[in-house]
Amino acid sequence: MRNKQNSTMLIFLCCCIGLQSIAFAQTDSTKKAYKTENAIIVYAGGGGSFFTGKSGVPAGLNAEVENVHLIGSLRVIWHPGHLLHIGLETGSLRFYSYTIDNNGKKGTTQVDATPIFFVLSMPVNERIEVFAGTGNYFMQTKLDYQGQVKSNVRSIGWMVAASYRQPLGEHLGIGAETKWMNSTGTKDALLSLQIQLAWKFKLKK
Amino acid sequence: MKQNLVLLLLLIVLFAACRKTPEVTITKQKWDLFENSNAVPLVATTRTAMEGVYTINAGADVFGEQLVLKWSYAIENNDTVYKLSAFGAKDVDYFLMDGKRLGDSILLSGNWRKLTQTQTGSVQLTISYSNGGRQLFSPSPIIQKDSIIARGVFGYEADAPTIPFSITYLRHLNSTPFEVLAHRAGGRTSDLLPYSENSLGMIRFASRLGATGVEIDMRYTSDGEIVLYHDNTLNLRLIQKNGLLGPIENYSYEQLNTYVKLLDGQRIPTLREALNTVVYETPLRFVWLDTKIDQPLDKVRALQQEFLQKAAAIGRQLQIVIGLPTEEAFNRLKQLQNYTTIPSLCELSPEQVREVNSRVWAPRFTLGLQTEEVEKMKAEGRRSFVWTLDEPQYVEQFVRDGKFDGILSNYASIVAYYHYAQ
Numbered sequence: 001m002r003n004k005q006n007s008t009m010l011i012f013l014c015c016c017i018g019l020q021s022i023a024f025a026q027t028d029s030t031k032k033a034y035k036t037e038n039a040i041i042v043y044a045g046g047g048g049s050f051f052t053g054k055s056g057v058p059a060g061l062n063a064e065v066e067n068v069h070l071i072g073s074l075r076v077i078w079h080p081g082h083l084l085h086i087g088l089e090t091g092s093l094r095f096y097s098y099t100i101d102n103n104g105k106k107g108t109t110q111v112d113a114t115p116i117f118f119v120l121s122m123p124v125n126e127r128i129e130v131f132a133g134t135g136n137y138f139m140q141t142k143l144d145y146q147g148q149v150k151s152n153v154r155s156i157g158w159m160v161a162a163s164y165r166q167p168l169g170e171h172l173g174i175g176a177e178t179k180w181m182n183s184t185g186t187k188d189a190l191l192s193l194q195i196q197l198a199w200k201f202k203l204k205k
Numbered sequence: 206m207k208q209n210l211v212l213l214l215l216l217i218v219l220f221a222a223c224r225k226t227p228e229v230t231i232t233k234q235k236w237d238l239f240e241n242s243n244a245v246p247l248v249a250t251t252r253t254a255m256e257g258v259y260t261i262n263a264g265a266d267v268f269g270e271q272l273v274l275k276w277s278y279a280i281e282n283n284d285t286v287y288k289l290s291a292f293g294a295k296d297v298d299y300f301l302m303d304g305k306r307l308g309d310s311i312l313l314s315g316n317w318r319k320l321t322q323t324q325t326g327s328v329q330l331t332i333s334y335s336n337g338g339r340q341l342f343s344p345s346p347i348i349q350k351d352s353i354i355a356r357g358v359f360g361y362e363a364d365a366p367t368i369p370f371s372i373t374y375l376r377h378l379n380s381t382p383f384e385v386l387a388h389r390a391g392g393r394t395s396d397l398l399p400y401s402e403n404s405l406g407m408i409r410f411a412s413r414l415g416a417t418g419v420e421i422d423m424r425y426t427s428d429g430e431i432v433l434y435h436d437n438t439l440n441l442r443l444i445q446k447n448g449l450l451g452p453i454e455n456y457s458y459e460q461l462n463t464y465v466k467l468l469d470g471q472r473i474p475t476l477r478e479a480l481n482t483v484v485y486e487t488p489l490r491f492v493w494l495d496t497k498i499d500q501p502l503d504k505v506r507a508l509q510q511e512f513l514q515k516a517a518a519i520g521r522q523l524q525i526v527i528g529l530p531t532e533e534a535f536n537r538l539k540q541l542q543n544y545t546t547i548p549s550l551c552e553l554s555p556e557q558v559r560e561v562n563s564r565v566w567a568p569r570f571t572l573g574l575q576t577e578e579v580e581k582m583k584a585e586g587r588r589s590f591v592w593t594l595d596e597p598q599y600v601e602q603f604v605r606d607g608k609f610d611g612i613l614s615n616y617a618s619i620v621a622y623y624h625y626a627q
Contacts, residue, residue, distance in 0.1 A: 055446075056446025057447065057448075058465070059445065098448065107464075109464075143448075146463075149427075149457075149460065151451030151455040153438050187446060
């Protein structure tokens with residue numbers, strides 16, 4: 001399972017390295033074009049996620065694991081007139097859930113998270129942008145087995161993402177984003193694919 | 206430059222993701238002589254006479270200059286199983302061996318481990334009739350310097366043991382009364398011991414590491430069961446992954462019992478199970494109940510009383526004390542009836558020790574040797590334990606220069622070494 005997770009991450013990182021290489025292969029004029037921009041862009045996305053970590057169900061019990069879930073993201077990025085942009089991201093996601101049957105006693109467990117990240121981003125070209133962020137996952141376990149429990153814990157983690165954006169006008173764009181999210185403290189990770197809307201708010205220079 | 210930095214960052218992330226988790230694998234080596242059907246267990250007089258401080262002749266470069274050999278027992282599957290432990294100072298190494306008599310010789314077979322590393326290996330030793338067997342088999346052995354020589358071989362990891370190893374009896378063990386107290390029931394899970402911390406398996410194993418007592422951590426479940434668990438939250442340092450997160454106090458005992466397994470696969474034990482194990486399955490003589498609970502202590506007190514009575518009923522000299530690490534715990538003890546008669550261990554000031562009439566004062570080691578205060582406690586009939594000492598040079602210093610009656614450590618074997626070799 002760990003090998004599978006590492007392989008997925010390796011492929012993802014290779015893609016990011018590739019995109020990053022393309023980014024630095026841009027001409028000076030392209031860089032200049034991005035450097036002149038001074039705006040705030042709000043990204044809102046939603047889609048599906050696939051849990052790539054080890055779900056970890058209790059040993060010795062029959063469990064049905066659900067690895068595919070919905071995911072939503074909200075990101076605000078300031079483009080300060082440099083290639084490197086900074087911002088914040090949050091969202092809502094479910095890493096995984098499972099049900100058990102312990103001699104007729106059924107139980108469900110859901111592992112949810114709300115990330116809050118400091119994010120750096122960089123345009124690759126006019127349409128493609130890469131993101132990397134680190135911060136905390138505010139994790140929540142919802143257990144329903146012989147009583148209900150909601151229990152929270154904070155876990156450090158990170159994410160990397162790449163998005164493609166098609167302009168719909170001067171201030172609006174639509175696109176798709178693939179994102180790898182990793183909660184280091186709880187060893188949870190997922191890969192998501194989201195449809196994304198982006199609004200640009202130009203700032204005065 | 207910027208491109209290189211980004212690439213370097215990505216490579217670091219990649220490296221971190223692929224880092225291997227350290228593991229300790231103990232491989233039992235087959236030794237035909239030891240498995241011989243004529244080989245029989247050693248009798249008590251032989252076992253006791255073998256205990257002592259030994260000089261390492263061959264193998265000193267790996268294991269240091271001396272070893273302390275001490276037998277211990279535990280009840281495993283209703284059988285009393287004796288093992289010979291050897292404790293060394295270099296890299297906090299310890300050996301765990303079985304012993305048998307075959308003809309006129311004693312055979313010792315087992316494994317060694319360096320606790321500050323992940324290095325392990327096997328060991329096979331023989332004490333021939335002329336090198337100590339004769340004395341050890343006599344009904345009243347008289348053991349002196351050089352009267353026992355054990356010769357054999359050791360090996361690394363899963364390799365067959367081929368490297369010469371020999372030890373010679375130097376002197377008796379130091380018999381001064383002293384408690385070797387094992388933290389978290391024996392040691393930390395992170396030190397990759399054979400059992401998880403605060404588990405029943407670890408309680409049984411503690412005496413193999415030289416412990417005469419254990420410190421265990423108590424927490425309440427949401428339905429009022431007292432269980433053993435150290436950390437504030439369920440986390441992957443201690444338990445197998447199961448999706449349950451947050452404080453253990455949020456979950457009922459049945460939920461924990463169904464869902465949670467410690468890293469070695471054991472369940473989180475209740476305090477009742479832990480005390481039952483101490484009383485009926487180990488030679489441990491001291492239990493320090495570390496209070497990590499924010500509720501009244503009457504359930505803890507009831508269990509303490511019950512198991513003190515059970516221990517007394519079978520002739521066990523066992524002490525169980527309620528630890529008072531904080532003002533809150535101190536005040537909760539004072540809420541109990543006749544609190545000055547309740548065996549307790551106070552980590553606070555000497556005045557507070559006297560106020561609740563604690564049997565033991567337990568200051569942290571960073572406060573120093575505090576010889577004068579320790580002597581005062583002795584004069585009042587109290588004992589003083591110091592916690593939590595893990596660095597070998599500090600353990601040596603506190604054993605050599607201090608007046609404490611016991612040391613709490615994550616490495617009980619190093620405390621045992623310095624105490625018994627003194």
